[in-house]
Amino acid sequence: MPDSDVTRARAVLTRSPQERENEGIGTEAVNDALKTVLRDGTADEKTFEGCTFPGLNLDYEVVHGADNHPAVFENCTFEEGISAEKADIDMPLRFHDCTIDDLFLYHARFEYDVEFDGSTFTGTVQADETRFEQDAEFDDAVFEDTVDLIETGFYDDTSFADARFEAPASFRGSQFEGESNELDDNVSFAGAVFESETTFEQAHFEANRFDGATFQAPVVFTEVLFDHDTEFEGVVFEADATFDEIECNEDADFSDTHWQGTVQFRGAVFNGGARTMEDDASFEGATFEGATTFTEAQFRYSNFTRTTFDADTTFQETRFRGDADFTEARFSGLADFDETRFHQEALFTDSVFDGQAHFRGAEFEGHANQLEQNVSFDRARFADAAEFTGAKFRSVSFGDTEFTATMDFSGTDFTDDARFLLRAVGDDPYVNFTGASIQGGSITQPTEGWVRYDFTRVSLGDIDLSAERERDHRELFDYFRFCETIFDEFDGNEFDFEAHTDYLDRNEWKIHTFQDPVERGYAVEMTPEAIEATYLRAKNSASAAGDMKAAGEFRVKRQQYARKKHINIALDGSAGTTARAKNGIRAVENAFLGISCGYGMRIFRIFGVFAITPALFSLFYAFGGQVFSTSATQPVSVTAALTTPEGQAAFYKLLSFSYISFLTIGYGNIGPVGWGARILVAVEVYLSVILSGLVLYALIKRSEM
Structure with a gap:
């Protein structure tokens, strides 16, 4: 097209709307002029600044310029917007700081870059299924609709x-x-x-x-x-x-x-x-x-x-396939990590949980790491209940972790190394491990804010219990409750009672109770049956580990609570007569074994019984009257036996007779006369045989320690 056509087209385009109106130039003519310049204009001719157009309609057009110079519109206005439905624009377009009403580009294709930097769109913009093959820039654009x-x-x-x-x-x-x-x-x-x-x-x-x-x-x-x-x-x-x-x-x-x-x-x-x-x-x-x-x-x-x-924050069933770092994170509401899986390291170091924290069923798998724990809650703070029920840890550290309410680890598995240094803040410092499995690690009581740990039905491995301050160790087992605890489930990784002998000695080997100011419901009521089962498991574990000192002490504890169990059954009116009778007899036997030799652990009690029993029987021979008379003369009275030479001599003979009979020596110079004396002599001999057997029993048990 001759240059004069482009020139005439530009003359139309550069006129003001009023001038075009005065000259009768309509919208279609303006649009045709724009297309003429776009198609045939030079770089300068395709540049417009401050112009106002009724609009630009390129619907169904194939727009291809004579060269690749862009069409540039600076501060121009398109009063009726721009439309290019299903158009194919094969040239660069620049609309800088322009004001455009509607922009309708449905199914259009722009083969070169398009710029609308700083432009304002006062109407709707629709470009469904449009293709911008090269750069499309709308920097600083304003879309009012x-x-x-x-x-x-x-x-x-x-x-x-x-x-x-x-x-x-x-x-x-x-x-x-x-x-x-x-x-x-x-x-x-x-x-x-x-x-x-x-x-x-x-x-x-x-x-x-x-x-x-x-x-x-x-x-x-x-x-x-x-x-x-x-x-x-x-x-x-x-x-x-x-x-x-x-x-x-x-x-x-x-x-x-x-x-x-x-x-x-x-x-x-x-x-x-x-x-x-x-x-x-x-x-x-x-x-x-x-x-x-x-x-x-x-x-x-x-x-x-x-x-x-x-x-409230929920990470339920989320998977962290790499490291998860929540260091110094703060959760003001509920933090829900139920059934979340952490495949690598998980760090909650210095994190704060102001609301409840739920890690129920979470899995902390970690990876091989010799220098530090796979999971860290070090210096974290729990201001409300924390639930880790049914969770699985490989190795975890709760070092210097503060908590206010209950921490619940019921049914949690710790398969490698678990380290706890929890500090209690508040009146309910309780950690519930009921049914948990802890293969190894350590639990340390802090200098201040001691914590109560419940090991009901826990499978406990090689875990070290200690206090941060050395002088506090004597109180250590006042804060751990063992009930039906399993101590030997992990082969080669059993709980080491020998490492805690000094503390258990100070605590009289009690492991089934702690001081708890709060009334709470435990998973297992601490009945004599439950306590007996607890000490039986502890005894068997200590014995298998070769710690006969602990095994013996736990045997004593077990027998003490077995006696209470027998007494309870004997006194239970709802139990059968035979059962009550059998348990009554067992209670008497148990009591005798405890009093006489401390269930084999107190041999000096037997020596005491040997020394005292004949003296007690001699009182019957001396002052029991005719029924308990012997061939020796009885003192006239207790006073005479203590104050007169004749009474003292008579009492000495009867005392000697009692010891001779008890020891089954039987010199024959004195014999029983009364029927009561004959019975007492037989009882003494019977007791002597029993106590002799108890001495042997106690010596064997002590030799095992």
Whole structure:
């Protein structure tokens, strides 16, 4: 087309709307003039500044310029907007600081880069299924009405940096793919402001940036795929945010984000990239003011250092395939980690749980680590109940951990090394290990704030019990309750009673009770039957380990509570007569064995019985009257036996007779006469035989110690 045609077209375009109206130049003529310049104009001719157009309609057009110079519109106004439905634009377009009403690009294709930097869209923006083959820039753009970029394809670098969306915006199903770019991100919404509802549902991003953006209304990122790095650092979410089932295949940075509404990351997957020096998912320093949910999410290396959760937080059934770092995190509401799996290290060091903490059924698998524990709650603080029921630990440390209410480890498995130095704050310092399995480790009582540990039905391995301050060791077993505890389940890793002999001696070998100021319901009532079973297991374990001192002492304790059991049955009116009689006899036998020799552990008691029993029987011979008379003369009275030579001589003969009879020597110079004396002599001989056997029994038991 001759240059004069482009010149005439520019003359039409550079006129003001009033001038065009005065000359009768209509909208169609202006549009034709624009297409003429776009197609045939030079670089200068395709540049417009400060012009006002009724609109630009390129519907179904194939727009191809005579050269590749872009069409540039600076500070121009398109009163009726721009429309390019199913158009094929084969030239660069620049709309800088323009004012555009509607932007309708349905099913269009832009083969070259398009720029709308600083432009204001006063009407709706719709670009459904549009393809931007090269760069698309909307930096500092203002969208005053709704934006629909549904299933739009952005195949090179795309930027909405510092843009403002004043009405609802939808990027549902859009593709932000770009090309490999190591210097910059393919998609940027950095610093953008979203004033109304926004959705990126089912969108697909390569590398992207949202750092510094602000979402003032609810935003949805459901089922979004982030193939490369994802940057949300410092983003402010003033309303609800939904990231359900997103997938991040490289590093995702949500550090220093501020979430003021409810937050959902249900089923989110953070796979992370190949870089081992960076966190695959970082929420470091983030603040969550509303309820937060990460249920069934998956992380590789994750960082929640110094993260603040001001409301209930849920990580139920979440999987951490790499290290999980919650150092200095704060949970003001419920912290729910039920059935969460930590495959590598999990750090809750210096974390604070102001509300309840639930780790029920959680699995802390860890990995081979010789220098430190796989899981750390060191210096953490629990201000409310903490539940670890049914959890599984490989190695864990609760060093200098403070807690206020009950810590419940019922049914928890500690398969390697568990270290506890808990400090109680408050009136209920109780740790419940009922039914737990602890293979090895240590429990240390602090200098202040001692803790009560309940080992009811615990399988206890090689775990060391100690006090932080040496002089407190004498009180150690006042704070541990053993009830039906199993001490020898782990072959080669049994509980070592010998290491605690001094403390048990000071505690009279009592292990079944502790001082508890709070009335609570225990899993097993401490009945004589339960206590007997406890000491029987302790005795068997100590005996198998060759600790005969402990085995003997626990045998004594077991017999003492067995006697109480027999007495209870004997006195139970609901029990059968035979059972009551048998248990009554067993109680008497038990009492005799305890009094006479301390169940084989107190041999000097037998010597005492040997020394005292004949003297007691001699009182009957001396002062029992005719029934207990012997061939020797009885003293006239007790006074005479103590004060007169004749009485003393008579009493001495009868005392000698009693000892001779008891020892079965029988010199024959004195014999029983009364029927009572004959019976007592037989009883003495019988007792002598029994006590002789007890001496042998006690000597054998003591030789085993």
